[in-house]
Amino acid sequence: MTRKILILALGALLAVFAGLGFYNIRHLREPVVLGPGVAEVKTLSEYFPALKGSVNDCNIYVLGNAKPGGTILILGGSHPEEPSARLAAWVMAENGMVDQGRVFIAPSANRSGTKVTRPGGAYPASYTIPTPWGGQTFRMGDRWASPLDQWPDPEVFIHYPSRQNLAYMDVRNFNRAWPGRPDGTLTEKTCYAFIEMIKKEKIDIVIDLHEAELQYPVISTIVAHQKGADLAALASMVISGEEFNIGVENSPKALRGLSHREIGDATDAVSLLLETPEPFLDATRGRTDAQLLLTGQDEFVVRAGKRGLLFEKIDKKGWPIDVRVGRQTSTILTLLDLWSQDHPERAILLKDVPKYAEVIAKGTGAFLKDPKAADPARIRYE
Amino acid sequence: MIITILYYLLVAATAGLIIWNIFKTKKWQEEALYVIVLIPFLLRLLRLK
Secondary structure, three states: OHHHHHHHHHHHHHHHHHHHHHHHHHOOOOEEEOOOOEEEEEEHHHOOHHHOOOOOOOEEEEEOOOOOOOEEEEEOOOOOOOHHHHHHHHHHHHHOEEEEOEEEEEOOOOHHHHOOOOHHHOOOOEEEEEEOOEEEEEEOOOOOOOOOOOOOOOOOEEOOOOOOEEOHHHHHOHHHOOOOOOOOOHHHHHHHHHHHHHHHOOOOEEEEEEEEOOOOOOOOEEEEOHHHHHHHHHHHHHHHHHOOOOEEEEOOOOOOOOHHHHHHHHOOOEEEEEEEEOHHHOOOOOOOOHHHHHHOOOHHHHHHHHOOOOOOOOOOOOOOHHHHHHHHHHHHHHHHHHHHHHOHHHOOEEEOOOOHHHHHHHOHHHHOOOHHHOOHHHEEEO | OHHHHHHHHHHHHHHHHHHHHHHHOOOHHHHHHHHHHHHHHHHHHOOOO
């Protein structure tokens, strides 16, 4: 009996050790210092009260209100394991100023997905962006919502309302559950809440920020609903001529559940999705750690490129996080510029957000604010 | 929600069976194995993982 108790005690010790790691990352507080442009912080449950108190009742930072114009919604963290999406949203919320129209920013659109990671994929639990004041740590996150918040998964995920059969784990995939439904899973309710918000706030453009592995053909591109095809094509030409190469893809009509398809179909908004390259996600990657996540440098992915297996170029310089964040901010700014030229009465004039070259020159961390130096009333936590 | 509760009950029942086996077996190797198997069940029951 003494031996049994000893072994049980050792097991309990292991469980406490493992449990503490999971608990700490799920409860890591990520500060957002409200920039001077933030007029209001809303929560998603304001548009769908059933989400009140749930993990996915995320913060929505509203910039502008001075001069009437158009409205844009920027979704970061649809897939939290794609960090340039959240970081670009963070940079915009902490720095952006709006002269006309309104900008809604959700850095953690699928907050449940930020609170879990993929130990089986050797993912790190968190990563730190160096800043002039030390560094800011973010949760690594995963592609899917946490099973602690939505469980169990079905054998097959049947998308609502199309009834298209999708992979079972995509029942927790925020970007396969659009347009959602009020009595569905947590992920479906979250999508439904955003659809309600888009309708209520009369949002003109929705931009869903993502990253992709280099072995995935939809990369370095703007995926556009047909309502936004012209805008995306023009933006692609302007950006490719002035800053970096970016393509355009039409949103497939037969592939259901994705934001670029369903938001455009279900609302009046133009729906776009941006993809930047993230070698961390490639199946042929080597050591999977925070360094790979932030530098995007991996000799095995480079080797795959030499064998013609990739849809985007890569060399030993990799795809650093600053390049990826800069691509996101520059693409958004160019899209807004072109939209505003074409729709002066619905213009959205966003400024003080760094563009591609500036993010690369100064680093993403230069645009993250020190919470210790900020007024506590101007801090929110993700 | 009902299915989720049923799954948690299944996890609790399985964890109980594993603990029962720990006390039933006479081999220390099996005791150690059962304890390792038990950990993910406990972490899910405690809503940690």
